[in-house]
Amino acid sequence: MKLLTVVGARPQFIKAAVVSRQFKSAGVEEVLLHTGQHYDENMSSVFFTEMQIPEPKYNLSVKGGAHGYSTGHMLAGIEEVLLSEKPDAVVVYGDTNSTLAGALAAKKLHIPLVHIEAGLRSFEMRMPEEVNRILTDRISDILFCPTPTAIENLRKEGFEHFDCMIVNSGDVMQDAALFYASLSDKQSQISQSLGLDKYVLCTVHRSENTDNLDNLQSIISALNDINDQTPVIVPLHPRTRKTVYDNGLKLNFKVIDPVGYLDMVQLLKNASLVITDSGGLQKEAYFFGKHCVTLREQTEWTELVTHGYNTIAGTTSSGIIQAYSEMINKTSGFDVSLYGNGEASQVIADSILQYFS
Numbered sequence: 001m002k003l004l005t006v007v008g009a010r011p012q013f014i015k016a017a018v019v020s021r022q023f024k025s026a027g028v029e030e031v032l033l034h035t036g037q038h039y040d041e042n043m044s045s046v047f048f049t050e051m052q053i054p055e056p057k058y059n060l061s062v063k064g065g066a067h068g069y070s071t072g073h074m075l076a077g078i079e080e081v082l083l084s085e086k087p088d089a090v091v092v093y094g095d096t097n098s099t100l101a102g103a104l105a106a107k108k109l110h111i112p113l114v115h116i117e118a119g120l121r122s123f124e125m126r127m128p129e130e131v132n133r134i135l136t137d138r139i140s141d142i143l144f145c146p147t148p149t150a151i152e153n154l155r156k157e158g159f160e161h162f163d164c165m166i167v168n169s170g171d172v173m174q175d176a177a178l179f180y181a182s183l184s185d186k187q188s189q190i191s192q193s194l195g196l197d198k199y200v201l202c203t204v205h206r207s208e209n210t211d212n213l214d215n216l217q218s219i220i221s222a223l224n225d226i227n228d229q230t231p232v233i234v235p236l237h238p239r240t241r242k243t244v245y246d247n248g249l250k251l252n253f254k255v256i257d258p259v260g261y262l263d264m265v266q267l268l269k270n271a272s273l274v275i276t277d278s279g280g281l282q283k284e285a286y287f288f289g290k291h292c293v294t295l296r297e298q299t300e301w302t303e304l305v306t307h308g309y310n311t312i313a314g315t316t317s318s319g320i321i322q323a324y325s326e327m328i329n330k331t332s333g334f335d336v337s338l339y340g341n342g343e344a345s346q347v348i349a350d351s352i353l354q355y356f357s
C-alpha cells in the first residue's frame, strides 16, 4: 500500500504530523509532496523539525502568486510526480489551493482520492476555501469528516448517491493537540520570554480580512482598543504583515513573527481569550479550554457557536469589542466532546487499509 500525501500550507503540516505517524505504524508507505505554498522557515520547516514530520520527498517550491497561477503550477508539478510514483491513493487535507491541486491531479489520473477534513461548509462561495473544499469533496473517493455536521452537509448535497465512502473520523487536530501538549510544556519557552500574565491571543490572515482594507482597518482599530484593557499578542501571518506595512496601519498591540506549533500551544494554554479568523485556531481555543471570538461572518465549526464557546463577531470594530466584552470573563466549562477522542488518525489509517484490502 503506497500513499502519496500532498501538503503545502501550515495547517496541513500539523494535520499530517499525526496522520503520517499513524500511517507509519500501520505499515503504510507514504510519499510526502510539499507544494511549497508556504515556504518561510517559520511557516514551514519549523513544523517538520519540531513535530518530527518526515522530510518531503518532493518540494515543488510554488511560492505565492495569484490563485490560478499557483494552483496551475501545483497541478502540473503534482501530476508529474504521480506519473512516476504511481501511488495506490492520494491524500489531501483541508481546503487550500494545494488541496485542490492535489485532488484534481489525482482524479484526472484515476488515482483514488482521500480527503481528510471533508464536508465542511461556510456557505460563502466568495471564500477561496469554500470553492476548494466543495470541488475536492465532490471528486473524492474516501471522505473523512471531522464532525456530524460535516456528514450532514454532504448528505444534504446528495453524496449518498455518489460512488464514495464517507467516514465520521473525528478531527485530526484534536489528535495533534493531545499528542503535542506535553512536548510543548517541556520544550517551549515562549510564555517565560513574553512575561505576560493575562493576554488575548489573536491571529488574522484570511483573504476576506487582508485583501479588504476596510475590514483589516476595523479589526486593527478594535484590537488597539482591546489592548488598552487586556494586552493583545498577535503572531502575524506574512500576508497580513505585508498589508499592514504597505498601508502604514498603526498597531498598538504586540506583534511577533509566526511561531511553531509547540509555542502556539503554550500561547493558547495561557491565553485569557482567543480572537481569530483562523479555522484551526477556533477549535484549538476549545481544545485548550478558551473562549473564542471569530473575526468572520460565519464559521464551518458551527458546534462551537451552538455550545457558546465561540461567538461570530464579524469585522466591525464595535462588533468585535462587544464580543470581546461578552467573552473575556465567560466561565463555561468545556466538558462536551465535539471533535472525537484524539483517535481520528487511527480511524483514518484503519479505514484506508480496509478500503484497499
Ligand code: UD1
Pocket: 009, 010, 011, 037, 038, 039, 040, 043, 044, 063, 064, 065, 095, 096, 097, 098, 128, 129, 205, 206, 207, 238, 239, 242, 279
Ligand atoms: C492559505 C490558505 C488558507 C489557510 C492559510 C493557512 C488558500 C487559498 N488559502 O492562505 O485557507 O487558512 O493558507 O495559513 O490556499 N507568504 C509568505 N511566506 C509564506 C507563506 C505566505 O510571505 O511562507 C505570503 C506571500 O505573500 C503569499 C501570501 O502570504 O502570496 C499568501 O499566501 P497563500 O498561501 O496564497 O495564502 P494564505 O493567506 O497563507
Ligand code: UDP
Pocket: 010, 011, 014, 203, 205, 235, 236, 257, 258, 259, 260, 261, 262, 264, 265, 277, 278, 279, 280, 281, 284
Ligand atoms: N499556528 C502556528 N503558529 C502561528 C499561527 C498558527 O503554529 O503563528 C497554527 C495553529 O495553532 C493551528 C494552525 O496553525 O494549528 C492554523 O493554521 P492557520 O490559522 O494558518 O490556517 P487555518 O486553520 O485558518 O486554515
